[in-house]
Each structure stands twice: as structure tokens, then as C-alpha cells.
Amino acid sequence: MTTDIDQAMDAYFGQDGEEPPHDWGNAAPVETAREPVPRTWAPQDLASVLDGSYKPPQPTVGRRDDGVGLFYPGRMNSVASESEAGKTWLALIASLQEINDGNHVLYLDFEDDAGGVVGRLLCLGANPADILERFHYIRPENGPSDIDLIDLAGALEYNPTLAIVDGVTEGMSLFGLELKDNTDVAKFGRTLLRPMANSGAAVVTLDHVVKSSENRGRYSIGGVHKLNGLNGVMYMLENHRPFGIGVTGKSIIRVAKDRPGQIRKNGLPHTSGMHWYADLVVKSETQEYAEAHLYAPKVRDEEDREADEDQKRINKLKAKVLDALAGAPTPLPGKGIEDRVNGRAVDVRRAVAALVDAGRIVAEPGARGAILHRLATPITQQDEPPEEDAA
Numbered sequence: 001m002t003t004d005i006d007q008a009m010d011a012y013f014g015q016d017g018e019e020p021p022h023d024w025g026n027a028a029p030v031e032t033a034r035e036p037v038p039r040t041w042a043p044q045d046l047a048s049v050l051d052g053s054y055k056p057p058q059p060t061v062g063r064r065d066d067g068v069g070l071f072y073p074g075r076m077n078s079v080a081s082e083s084e085a086g087k088t089w090l091a092l093i094a095s096l097q098e099i100n101d102g103n104h105v106l107y108l109d110f111e112d113d114a115g116g117v118v119g120r121l122l123c124l125g126a127n128p129a130d131i132l133e134r135f136h137y138i139r140p141e142n143g144p145s146d147i148d149l150i151d152l153a154g155a156l157e158y159n160p161t162l163a164i165v166d167g168v169t170e171g172m173s174l175f176g177l178e179l180k181d182n183t184d185v186a187k188f189g190r191t192l193l194r195p196m197a198n199s200g201a202a203v204v205t206l207d208h209v210v211k212s213s214e215n216r217g218r219y220s221i222g223g224v225h226k227l228n229g230l231n232g233v234m235y236m237l238e239n240h241r242p243f244g245i246g247v248t249g250k251s252i253i254r255v256a257k258d259r260p261g262q263i264r265k266n267g268l269p270h271t272s273g274m275h276w277y278a279d280l281v282v283k284s285e286t287q288e289y290a291e292a293h294l295y296a297p298k299v300r301d302e303e304d305r306e307a308d309e310d311q312k313r314i315n316k317l318k319a320k321v322l323d324a325l326a327g328a329p330t331p332l333p334g335k336g337i338e339d340r341v342n343g344r345a346v347d348v349r350r351a352v353a354a355l356v357d358a359g360r361i362v363a364e365p366g367a368r369g370a371i372l373h374r375l376a377t378p379i380t381q382q383d384e385p386p387e388e389d390a391a
Contacts, residue, residue, distance in 0.1 A: 057260040061202035062094030064294040071202040075232035080207040085239035086251040087206040104134045104158040110167030123290045163201040253278040268297045317351035331372035
């Protein structure tokens with residue numbers, strides 16, 4: 001008799017005594033007698049497609065506030081954005097929804113720790129008893145050994161409806177794979193993501209995007225197969241307001257890819273070519289409590305559009321101000337910044353003030369009453385502000 005754990009281990013160890021089909025680095029082949037690997041090269045029976053009984057996959061895992069789904073079960077999905085744009089918040093909102101529905105969630109974390117992830121779940125209002133029972137957190141710190149694979153297969157025995165893989169770059173590195181090599185990207189999907197999807201879970205990877213918003217398009221950082229190899233949905237997040245304790249953060253969720261084609265119809269078109277699917281809003285009251293929403297998109301009136309265009313212009317100037325300060329050998333007065341940044345002086349001053357308020361720029365007294373500005377920290381790929389677009 002084949003048990004659930006046997007089936008889960010088959011996905012990782014291979015069957016019929018064969019060498020495992022997955023390249024796990026230091027994992028040795030496991031000798032075991034199991035049923036033959038399913039034959040997938042024979043022509044399929046198309047009767048269900050032709051007689052009208054076939055039903056396309058539906059996004060039933062996680063949902064917006066209006067009840068419309070987010071992710072496809074049994075498929076590989078992805079969320080990509082710059083750092084601190086809300087990827088983890090989105091993943092944990094969906095996780096909490098599944099937990100509250102009585103389902104199990106697997107969280108494979110290559111970047112954070114249990115305190116940070118579970119702390120956010122509690123902040124969103126999760127019941128501690130439910131977390132203990134239905135939230136399965138894994139923090140790998142080495143390439144998987146045979147015992148590690150057994151542990152992972154055991155987690156899949158809970159039949160999670162959602163499997164989050166947080167930190168694709170770190171995860172691929174742990175497997176000894178090259179981020180920009182499309183063959184390695186495909187191998188990562190084949191060895192880790194696809195077996196979890198085959199268990200029925202909606203697999204959701206959380207990934208970073210390239211530094212330049214102009215060259216980014218629909219792609220996350222690394223090989224293009226990250227997008228091409230997905231068979232579910234991929235979302236891109238555009239941060240409009242930063243997330244943090246005591247503030248209300250907001251990101252726009254856009255659809256970069258929808259292989260089954262059941263999600264875009266619930267969004268609104270956008271000039272970028274990526275449909276506007278939702279607004280992610282997290283209002284942090286205190287360190288212990290936050291209110292989170294996934295609002296459905298709405299057609300905006302002229303006043304909203306003008307406000308968006310204004311914010312878009314200021315955000316572009318923010319990036320230019322940071323570049324000017326990064327390239328200056330000494331701290332700059334306000335006039336020195338205005339001389340280096342093209343734009344209306346009033347808008348440049350607004351951009352500088354916003355950066356000071358956000359702690360990105362330090363303003364300190366200089367000679368003859370001048371106010372000098374310098375970067376609070378060096379600019380990195382992950383903390384450079386995005387060039388926002390109107391939703």
C-alpha cells in the first residue's frame with residue numbers, strides 16, 4: 001500500500017530503485033523499490049477537452065478583499081519587486097487566509113528567520129494555535145542531504161494548499177546554481193518547485209527585480225526562464241508608499257504573466273501592458289498590530305490621476321537627488337542639489353523634504369547657516385527608490 005509520505009518521497013527520491021531525477025548537490029542516490037515512474041510521453045486522451053467537460057485552472061489560493069483569487073493551485077507562481085515593496089506581506093496575507101480556512105501552508109525561507117515571519121503573521125491577527133498546527137516553517141542553511149529531503153517530504157504530507165519560497169537568489173545559491181544561467185533556473189524549478197506543485201500546492205516564489213526600472217519590463221533578476229518557466233501567474237509590485245511600523249504602506253499589484261488566463265479578466269488594463277490587479281495596503285498601528293487589505297482595482301477619476309502623476313514626478317526627482325548626493329564629494333546645500341537635478345525648484349525641494357522625512361537623507365547645519373544634505377546610507381540595488389507609475 002502506498003502512503004502519502006511514500007508518494008511525497010517519490011517526488012524527491014525517484015522510483016523503482018532508480019537514481020533520483022533531481023540534482024540536489026550533496027544528496028546521494030537512494031536505493032528503494034517503488035512503482036514505475038508515470039509515462040508522460042504517450043499521447044494524452046483529449047476527450048475531456050473536446051466534449052466540453054474540461055475546466056481551466058482557477059486561482060483559488062489566497063484572495064483579494066472582494067473574494068477573487070490570487071494563485072493557481074498545483075502550479076508555479078511568482079511575486080517580484082524591489083526590496084521592501086511588500087512581497088512578504090502579500091505572501092503572508094495569502095498564508096493567513098489559507099490557515100483561517102483550515103488549510104496547511106509551507107513556508108520555505110532562504111532570507112529571513114522564524115521570528116520575523118511568524119511575527120508578521122501574529123501582527124496580521126493570526127491565532128498562535130493555528131500557526132502551530134497549520135503553518136510549517138523551514139529555514140534551510142545548507143544544500144539538502146538525504147535526511148533533509150525526508151524532512152521536506154514529510155512537510156508535504158500535510159498537503160499544503162500554499163507553498164511559499166522566499167528568496168530565490170539565496171535558494172539557488174544554496175543549490176550551487178547560477179542565477180543568470182537559464183539552464184540552472186530550469187533545474188531549480190525542476191528539482192524544488194515542480195515537485196511541490198505536483199503535490200497540489202500553489203507554489204509562490206518571492207523574487208527581486210533588476211535595478212533599472214527602464215530595463216526591467218516583466219522580468220525578475222536573473223535568467224529569463226524565471227518568467228518563461230512559470231505555469232501559473234507572476235505579479236510585479238510597484239511600491240507607492242513605504243511599509244513600516246506606524247505608517248500605511250501601499251504597493252500596486254500588476255500581472256506580468258497569466259499562463260492559464262483566468263486572472264487578467266479581473267484586473268484593469270494599464271499602459272505598461274501589465275494589468276492592474278490589486279492594491280496591497282498595510283496600515284501598521286503598532287509593532288504588534290497591522291491591518292492589511294488587497295483592494296480590487298477601480299477606475300480612477302481625473303483628480304486621482306493628477307495626484308498619481310504628481311507623485312510619479314516627485315519620485316523620479318527623488319532618484320535624481322539621491323544620485324546627485326551619491327556623486328558629490330561633500331554634502332550639498334539645497335542650491336547645490338537644485339543645480340544638479342533638472343526639474344522645477346519647488347518640486348526638487350519637495351523631493352528633498354520627502355527623502356529627509358523618510359530618513360534617506362540627513363540634513364545638518366553647515367557654515368553661515370547653510371543646511372547641508374548627505375546620504376544616510378550608501379545606495380544599493382535593493383534600496384534605490386522606484387520610479388512609480390500611475391495606476
